[in-house]
Structure formats: structure tokens, C-alpha cells
Amino acid sequence: MANLPRRMTAELIGTFWLVFGGCGSAVLAANFGGVGNPVGIGFLGVSLAFGLTVLTGAYALGPISGAHFNPAVSIGLWAAGRFPARDLLPYIAMQLIGAVAAGCLLKLIAAGAPGFVIDPNAPGAFASNGYGAFSPGGYGLMAAFIVEAVLTAVFLVVILGSTHARAPAGFAPLAIGLALVLIHLISIPVTNTSVNPARSAGIAFVIGGPALSQLWLFWVAPIFGAIAGALTWRVVQPGDA
Numbered sequence: 001m002a003n004l005p006r007r008m009t010a011e012l013i014g015t016f017w018l019v020f021g022g023c024g025s026a027v028l029a030a031n032f033g034g035v036g037n038p039v040g041i042g043f044l045g046v047s048l049a050f051g052l053t054v055l056t057g058a059y060a061l062g063p064i065s066g067a068h069f070n071p072a073v074s075i076g077l078w079a080a081g082r083f084p085a086r087d088l089l090p091y092i093a094m095q096l097i098g099a100v101a102a103g104c105l106l107k108l109i110a111a112g113a114p115g116f117v118i119d120p121n122a123p124g125a126f127a128s129n130g131y132g133a134f135s136p137g138g139y140g141l142m143a144a145f146i147v148e149a150v151l152t153a154v155f156l157v158v159i160l161g162s163t164h165a166r167a168p169a170g171f172a173p174l175a176i177g178l179a180l181v182l183i184h185l186i187s188i189p190v191t192n193t194s195v196n197p198a199r200s201a202g203i204a205f206v207i208g209g210p211a212l213s214q215l216w217l218f219w220v221a222p223i224f225g226a227i228a229g230a231l232t233w234r235v236v237q238p239g240d241a
Contacts, residue, residue, distance in 0.1 A: 055177025099202025120209025
């Protein structure tokens with residue numbers, strides 16, 4: 001694996017790509033032409049976009065940094081004994097920088113449309129994550145915590161299993177990307193899907209309001225889930241990791 005500065009740069013680029021591609025699809029293309037217009041890509045398109053960002057980013061940058069692109073993934077890999085504690089803060093810092101940069105650039109592009117305005121109090125505003133009145137489906141705090149924690153735990157199991165020495169070589173990014181598609185298909189109506197604290201922070205820091213005040217959940221639940229998934233994997237893994 002590359003030296004730490006190169007790995008940090010790869011994490012910045014990969015997280016930027018994830019937030020810009022995934023949230024960009026939600027902001028610019030999900031409802032293009034108005035709600036119900038067949039030109040818009042909808043939930044399915046946004047789910048695919050998030051999965052494709054991880055799939056392409058993992059193939060391109062995985063050999064450099066391991067393609068975490070997500071603080072919860074980095075912490076989960078550490079909990080599973082796959083990642084050194086000394087590299088956690090540098091990775092998380094670069095992931096946050098990449099996410100915020102993507103959010104800022106996306107806002108700049110979106111502002112080019114006539115009549116562009118962000119209502120931070122609208123559910124899912126600018127692809128933000130939220131619960132209660134700010135959940136796309138009005139789901140409460142407990143439901144949001146459960147879905148974010150459980151789906152992040154499963155995501156870690158997929159990551160750890162598909163990158164195990166006994167897994168088929170070369171297919172890990174495909175499995176991980178498809179898992180993220182499925183995660184979004186399940187949870188967009190609940191929280192607008194995070195499972196990634198950097199993804200949530202990158203948008204919340206740009207629009208403020210409820211997205212920022214509720215950001216704590218989208219750190220606590222994914223990190224809790226990631227550690228739970230990692231510990232579960234350590235119990236069931238086939239032999240040495």
C-alpha cells in the first residue's frame with residue numbers, strides 16, 4: 001500500500017467522488033423536470049449512483065488507500081483488526097475535507113439553475129439526512145438510529161467478507177457497490193440514507209439548519225453499527241482475516 005500522504009489524498013478524492021456523484025444525482029437529477037417526470041432518475045437512480053461511486057472509486061483508488069471513503073468504514077476496519085489506529089484521524093480528516101469540498105461544489109453548480117433556493121427545513125433538503133420532521137418519510141429518531149446502525153453493520157460484513165483472503169479476487173468493489181445500492185433502496189425514505197458520517201457532514205456543513213443540528217445521529221449510529229458489524233465478523237470469519 002502507498003505511503004500515508006498518498007493514501008490520504010486517495011481518501012479525499014474518493015470521498016469527494018462519493019458525495020459529489022451520489023448527492024449530485026439526488027440534487028440535480030432525481031426530480032429533474034418535476035416530481036413524477038419520467039426524465040428524473042428517482043430513488044432507484046440515486047441508489048445506483050451511490051453504488052457506482054463506490055464501485056468505480058474502489059477499483060480506481062482501492063490499491064492506494066483501501067478505498068474507505070467513510071469514517072465508519074475506517075473505524076469498523078480498525079475494530080476488525082484490519083486497519084491501524086494511528087491512521088484513523090488522518091483518514092477521517094481527509095474524508096471530511098473531500099465531503100465538504102463536494103458539497104460546496106455541488107451547491108455552486110446547483111445555484112446555476114433559475115430560481116435555485118435551498119430550504120433547509122424541507123425533508124431531505126439538498127440530499128441532507130434527517131429524522132422526524134426532516135426524514136423524507138417522517139420516520140422518528142429510533143427508526144432512524146436502527147436503520148442506520150443495522151445497515152452500516154451489514155455493510156461492514158460485506159466489506160470484510162468480500163475482501164477476505166478466501167473471497168474471489170477482484171470482485172470486492174462490485175459486491176460493496178451493490179450492497180450500497182441495496183442500502184439506499186431500503187433507507188432513502190427513512191433518513192435519506194447516510195451510513196457514512198462524512199457524506200452527512202459534507203451536506204450539513206453546506207446548508208446548516210436541521211441537517212447540522214441532527215448530524216450527531218449520522219455519526220453515532222453508523223459508527224456504532226460499523227463496530228458491531230466488525231465484531232460480528234470477527235466471530236464468524238472463515239479462519240484468519
